[in-house]
Amino acid sequence: MKRPNVPAVREFLQQQWLRCKPLAARGWHHVRHPTRRGAALAAAAVPALFLLYVLLLIPFTPSISDIRKAKVEQPAQILSADGKLLAEFKPTHREWVALSDISPHVVNALIATEDHRFYEHHGLDWKRTASAAVHTFSGDRQGGSTITQQLARNLYPDEIGRAPTLTRKLKEAITAFKIEALYTKREILETYLNTVPFLYNAYGIEMAARTYFDKSADELDVVEAATLIGMLKGNSYYNPVINPERAVERRNIVLAQMAKRGVLDEARVRTLQRRPLRIDFERQTEPPGPAPHFAQQLRKWLIGWADRHNYNIYADGLVVRTTIDARLQAMATQALNRQGNQLQSIADAAWSPRNGWRENPALVQAFVRETPEYRAERDAGQTPEAAMKHLLADSQFMQNLRQTKTRVQAGFLALDPRTGEIRAWVGSRDFTQDPFDHVQQARRQPGSTFKPFVYGAAFVKGAKPDDTLLDQPVEIPLAGGEVWRPTDDTPPSNKPMTLRDGLAYSRNSITAQLMQTVGPSRVVGLARAMGVRDSKLEAVPSLALGTSPVSLREMVSAYGTIANEGRYHTPLMVTRIEDPHGNVLAEFAPSAPERALSAEDDYTLLSVMREVVNRGTGSLIRSRFGIRADVAGKTGTTQDNADGWFILIHPQLVAGAWVGFNDSRVTLRSDYWGQGAHSALPIVGDFFSRSLRARIVDPNEKFQAPDASHWYDGWFTRSRDWVVGLFASKPAPPPKPAPKRVAPPPDTPASAASESEVTAPIFGASDVNAPAPDSGVAAPWPVPVSPYPSDAPGSSEAPAYTPAPPISPAPSISPAPSMPPAPASDDTRPNS
Incomplete structure (x- = not known):
């Protein structure tokens, strides 16, 4: 590669600087000695540029149609072929409840603590925003977001983000204005309370009430409502499960805010603040549904289909009709669980601490080395031997490891x-x-x-x-x-x-x-x-x-x-995707x-x-x-x-x-x-x-042998018959009637009829009573009793089994006479 001419490049740059130097000097002079007109233009340019920047951000915020959908949750419904609900695709684990089904203490605590001028502004509280800006510039950062702005962040975390930047605040404000234009105040409160996160995979006030107090959202009292609303300032920091002291402190602040805004009497607040924190914690697990693995695979496919066709699987109310038969799915689940439980008892005995687990120390130590606990011990500075010895002595850890590794799947x-x-x-x-x-x-x-x-x-x-x-x-x-x-x-x-x-x-x-x-x-x-x-x-x-x-x-x-x-x-x-009104989309x-x-x-x-x-x-x-x-x-x-x-x-x-x-x-x-x-x-x-x-599968249905005939067979047969008929001789005249037979003497056997009375068989036909060659008709086998008592004939749980007619499998070939009897239990393993 040819090297550049450095002196020539330097000379070119010097020439360009000499040309631009007068322009730069004049610009710097105007900055140092501004005129009234220049100052006015400069002052007007700042808000104009700011407004232009805001306008440029509008296309990068959620659309009006997306915001309309957010206030009514319409997750995609997954149905079986026979119309049974298999799953609902929700973005998070929550149960949407109407505002009328939420305790009024929750609403009062939320407004008093987070946004007491909620009913007065249109998405942005200018007083609070200005106050927060002054405190932030002075080094004491404060939040100034309204409930509507917080809702915008909760609904669209990807589009708005959470970075502490001017761009994020502007996107948040633009989205808040859109929400205020489309929602009533009650709809904003309902949507906010149904979308706010509360840790432990609990989203919305209903799941939070069940998780922390084992009750519904409409049953929360004022202290419980204050505890949950207090978590909004920092879910982890004010977590009542692992940080009860902080949670109580924050709860009391919320109660004080409610008294300050005139929602509660101050004397009652002092009494409530002395109450202990009574948590009835239980994680809420989402029901897996009758076909959870199928639903997970379907979700991946449906997301791609919805993106290509501009649909939202969480908000557009899609109805997806699948090929799953709910009856067969239930039978499969029951059969797998029944056999899995039986095999698990065998595995537990084979891998008990006194049997297989103790007999395979090298394998057990390999399991231990693969655990995150072992890696944590090594990261903490423990030697491999010390880490192994410590974990092998931990009975609870070893029990969990054994149960995990020896669980039949x-x-x-x-x-x-x-x-x-x-x-x-x-x-x-x-x-x-x-x-x-x-x-x-x-x-x-x-x-x-x-x-x-x-x-x-x-x-x-x-x-x-x-x-x-x-x-x-x-x-x-x-x-x-x-x-x-x-x-x-x-x-x-x-x-x-x-x-x-x-x-x-x-x-x-x-x-x-x-x-x-x-x-x-x-x-x-x-x-x-x-x-x-x-x-x-x-x-x-x-x-x-x-x-x-x-x-x-x-x-x-x-x-x-x-x-x-x-x-x-x-x-x-x-098989089909529909909209909420039954219109077929695909x-x-x-x-x-x-x-x-x-x-x-x-x-x-x-x-x-x-x-x-x-x-x-x-x-x-x-x-x-x-x-x-x-x-x-x-x-x-x-x-x-x-x-x-x-x-x-x-x-x-x-x-x-x-x-x-x-x-x-x-x-x-x-x-x-x-x-x-x-x-x-x-x-x-x-x-x-x-x-x-259950007759879901027809027991009389059989595999059909392929038709060995070809398309030209019929044409060939007709052509042959035509040629034979063309050159055939004229038919002979009908024979004269035979003389009347005389009955044989009584001592003559009936089988001794004359040859003229024996009818010759038609060509290609066979005796109707004899099995056709290669017919494959197998002898019927005995019907054993079902291994499950409830399935026995006459059981109330299942109908009696009616034997099907004998099938027609391929002809059975007996083993060679000298071949030893092979085991009929199962095939053998490869020796690779």
Whole structure:
């Protein structure tokens, strides 16, 4: 790069200064020796510039329409598909109450303390503002905001801000004037008292009264009202819970102000000031609603939609109609909680202080090092050893840590495979304790629930369910000279096994060999096409056993592709958005189906997955829950029983569950309960059995085999018949009537009829009493008793279960004669 010519630049700047020097000299002369006209112009310029600055700020303050909406809270209402309220999207945790439902002591205390000329000004108290400015310039800062100005700050903290600058004060004043022009004084008071914060996630006077005094706002007495109004000067500083002395002092000042303004008698005030502070504190928690995790995901999407279409989800009264079925959502929540509580008792025993917790000291110390308490000890100067010793000796800390780490978690999702509409969504056992969503946010290894993608890719490539592979030890070389050796719970039989049996009994050795034949890239491509589109999939051989973490939502939507004849639908949450008057603002139809598998290959995969629940690792669906509908599915368990999965598909509904712990280093420590067939399957089985009994899902609906005929078949048949008819010979004349038969002698058997009396069967037809080839008619299985007493036939809680007619699954292929019996409890874990 060429360096600049420094002398030339310096000479240029000197020339410019010589040109400007006379102008600067004249300007400085006018400043030192002003004329009357110049002084007048200068004096007029200051307010003119100030007014211009104010005018420039007006567009940066809240609009008239926004201010109109603020005085009437109209949060978006989220409704289920059957019209039940799921959630309301409020900006804060508050309950709006009318001014008539607020104790008059609150209003009197507010006006007497914060703005005693409230009914006299129009948003700005000029006397108070001037007084505050004088005190501020003299070094004693004072506030001069009116109630209307404070309301402006509370309603629009982002647009106005709280910085102590002239710009902020001007924005606040402009907004206050707008509010005064649009609101009556009563509306200002009502809006202010419903929007002011009171700590502990309590907004508005109603939530404050419940939080600090366990009563409604209309029941507050004068002392309680003064206590709450006193907090407005500084919520934390005058917090009656942690700073009771300051709160009493501030309360008494408020009472004195009420006496000064003539609201209270001075003698009564002196009596009230001697009262002790009686606080009945209880945090107010917002009800999570029947589908809290679904509502949280929907809120994120709705905010974006509202911003793009110029709506406010907190003030415009939007009505959002979702795809959730309230009945199925309740069934899913109950099933997950029931199974979660049972597994929690097992986890508590396995990780009690005398068992698993004491047997894993290295893991427990790792948990301690990850806590904020340990980091605080280290920041305070403690050595690692001293910090660890101190925390391990803290029994309360260790108990809380153990309960947090060993709390069983679960996720559940159900959707309609025909449209992708989500019917039930449960993200955790308890939203208030664990708001983390295990359906959308969590990424966990899917284990053997990933195997259908391997088998599906093999069927696409031409494999058949009855093809066999040798059940033998497998060694697969990897990059870097490593060797992957997948194993099963039972030793290999070294005998041929069909692909149908390999998936039904979830044999890792068979799946690993199949992965070698198909190739990891093909499996990744198919999984992506079927619905696993957000998580990263490693195209390595161990992917066959589900080693790449995925979300439950992806897996259930991918299984929905199997249930929908190989066509994928994007999961759908919302069907319609309306305004408060019922006018439709937007409608959302299911996405266009995307073909991931041909109908023939998809039905082949489906028929093999039927065997999982008919006689394989998912057979508890039949034997324990008595589900006789046409269903298919797959279990999944990851290494060391860290994750349990089960997904079940039906023509009208697909449901899947995951069970585990937030920290994958924690497991149920049980080879039985840790399996997906015993941890996740009962959730899905309970849910499906109830939905079938309630007839929300049709138990008689069946998967339809694809039509093997083609569009040209009919044309070909008609053309053939025309050609045959064209060259056919003339029909022969009708035969003469046969002579009348004579009955055989009595000793002649009836079966000994003459050959002329035997009618030849029509070509292609079969005996109506004999089963058609490949009909798939299965023998009916016994219906077990429901595991829950209230669901037994004749119970008052649920209708008696009526067995469905036998289904028509794909033909069952028996295992090879030499194959040892495989365990039907659950699939085995990958050995990656």
